[in-house]
Amino acid sequence: MKKNILYIVAIAASTQIFTSCRKQLDVNPRERILETGYYKTPAEALTSLISVYDILGNQSSGYLTKVNILSAGCDDHFAGGDSPSDIGDLQTINNYTLTSTSGAASHLWSKGFTGVYRANVFLQKVANAGLDEATKTRYIAEVKALRAIYYFDLVKLFKNVPLLTEVVEPSAMYDVLQAPADQVYALVIKDLTEAIPNLPPTVPANTQGGRLTQGAAHAVLGKVYMWQQKWAEAAAEFALVNGPSPGASPYGYKLLTNYADLWNVKNKFNSESxxxxxxxxxxxxxxxxxxxxxxxxxxxxxGPRNYVPLIAAQAPDYVSGWSFMPFTKDFFDQIHFDPRNKATVANLDSLEKAGIVTYKHANANTGYFIEKYAGRTSTKAAIGQLELNFGQDMYEIRLADTYLLEAESLLKSGAAVGAGTKAYTMFNAVRARVGLNPLPVTMDNLMRERRLELAAEGHRWFDLVRWGLAPTVLAGKGFKAGKNEIFPIPERELANSKIVQSKEWGGTK
Structure with missing residues (x-):
């Protein structure tokens, strides 16, 4: 934690979160600016704010992301790659051989605490940046909500984490202690509830797309209550996001008519986002x-490795990729005849059998790849290393997710869920969008719907853990009950500090 929390400079590697800020953010990400001389102007405050947002989409130099780590660990995917050792950190979560030295655990810990550190520095320094009161109030609300998001992930993933609300001085860095999980959740709820009134209800997508709104903070808070099994509180938060009926959100959220349009790279910040x-x-x-x-x-x-179109007119314009995260045969069997299949699965198995393409049958190949994020020649970058610069956005939360969560929280709170109820209409709005007939609101139906609707979007592993099903569903991958529900605290955080390993991983905490 010494490097990760205390010495990561808050304004390094800022990203283009807001399209209106491109000029300000045209910087060399390897440059470092001393914190002591920063936070003196509104422009510096904005750049610092963006650096806190930056961690939402953090990717490691080893190609690790929150989504691909959790996808590799769930039952919908194999880690894949060229061989069983390709990006070994994904392989260890795929077969549950990860340890406290795993890069996957280190990335998730570092990602979370980098975000927390940047948020704490911002909150400590922003008062001196010369902002007008309204702007300062909004910025503080955004950063508190972001700190809540980072801590929510940390407590779900590791359970036993330090609770830092201020910047830790170097002289005290070895004395940081972990906090009980309920205290972390209390901070998350406090940050979100304090932030919500000062966040804008909506933002203009063309200039501020990606910035936090009241609806997003309510949605996160609803998920926090779900993890705490506070079903009525969760339902109330999702109701604020979703509105009284499908399409009637006070924030203007609506399901897109065409499911596949969610992954059109030109369709950023759409009504479902x-x-x-x-x-x-x-x-x-x-x-x-x-x-x-x-x-x-x-x-x-x-993308499929060594992809070669044989009949160009019939072959999709996929870029030859590295074959990570192929769908399992079990998942494909579940979605095969569902209307969301084509938008979700790149079916190289069928294309190859039809003589339209060839590709390498790499590690754990099933022939079923992720269509939602597949790189294409029509969407690749015009400059730079083309393989690394795809512009496909990803959803942390979208409306179908909150519709299904509201239905689930209502069911678990004991509310009525029959035809005509709120739970029924929200659940079946997700199905109706893709032309499916209504079904009753049961846990089995909700779980299947979340699996198919949100495939490859980073929800499945969390869902299985939250439902208590991970030990059974993931047993074939090596998941151990009472252990793999959380990740081990990285070994480098334990050395020369008072942080101790979780008891699930052989420690005493």
Missing amino acids: ILEIVFNTTSDMGWGTVGSREGNVMGILV
């Missing part, structure tokens, strides 16, 4: 700067 992680094709990321710029590496990771 609640919290979106922004990427672009112009940051010029190269092999030496992987993870430090704003191209989405998922485009190259999930």
Whole structure:
């Protein structure tokens, strides 16, 4: 934690979160600016704010992201890659051989605490940046909500984490202690509830797309209550996001008519997007700067390896990729005859059997790849290392997610869920969007709907853990009950500090 929390400079590697800020953010991400001389002007405050947002889409230099780590660990995917050792940190979560020295655990810990550190520095320094009161109030609300998001992930993933609300001085860095999980959740709830009134209800997508709104903060708070099994509180938060009926959100959220349009790279910040992680094709990321710029590496990771079109007129324009995160046969069997299949699965198995394409049958190949993020020649960057600079945004939260969560929280709170009820209409609005007939609101139906609707979007592993099903569903991958529900605290955080390993991983905490 010494490096990760205390010495990460808050304004390093800022990203183009807001399209209106491109000029301000045209900086060399390897430059470092001393914190002591910063936060003196409104422009510096904005750049610092953007640096806190930057961690939402953080990617490691080893191609690790929150989404691909959790996807590799769930039952919908294999880690894949060229061989069983390709990006070994993904392989260890795929087969549950990860340890406290795993890069996957280190990335998730570092990602979370980098965000917390940057947020704390901002909150400590922003008063002296010369902002008008309204702007300062909004910035503080955004940063508190972001700190809540980072801590929410940390407490879900590691359970036993330090609770830092101020910048820790170097002289005290070895004495930081972990806090009980309920105290972390209390801070998350406090940050969100304090932030919500000072966040804007909506933002203009063309100039501020990606910034936090009241709806996004309510959605996060609803998820926090779900993890605490506070069903009525969760339902109340989702009701504020979703509105009284489908399409009637006070924030203007609506399901897109065409499911596939969610992954049109030109359809950023659409009406279904609640919290979106922004990427672009112009940051010029190269092999030496992987993870430090704003191209989405998922485009190259999930594409079929050695992809060759044989009949160009019939072959999709996929870019030859690295074959990570192929869907399992079990998942494909579940979605095969569902209307969301084509927008979700790149079916190389069928294309190859039809003689339209060839590709390498790499590690754990099933023939079923992720269509949602697949890099294409029509969407690749015009400059830089083309493989690394795809501009496909990713959803942290979208409306179908909150519709399904409201239905689930109502069911678990004991509310009525029959035809005509709020739970029924929200659940079946998700199905109706893709032309499916209504079903009753049961846990089995909700779980299947979340699996198919939100496939490859980073929700499945969390859902299985939250439902208590991970030990059963993931047993074949090596998941151990009472252990793998959380990640081990990275070994480098334990050395010369008072942080101790969780008891699930052989420690005493």
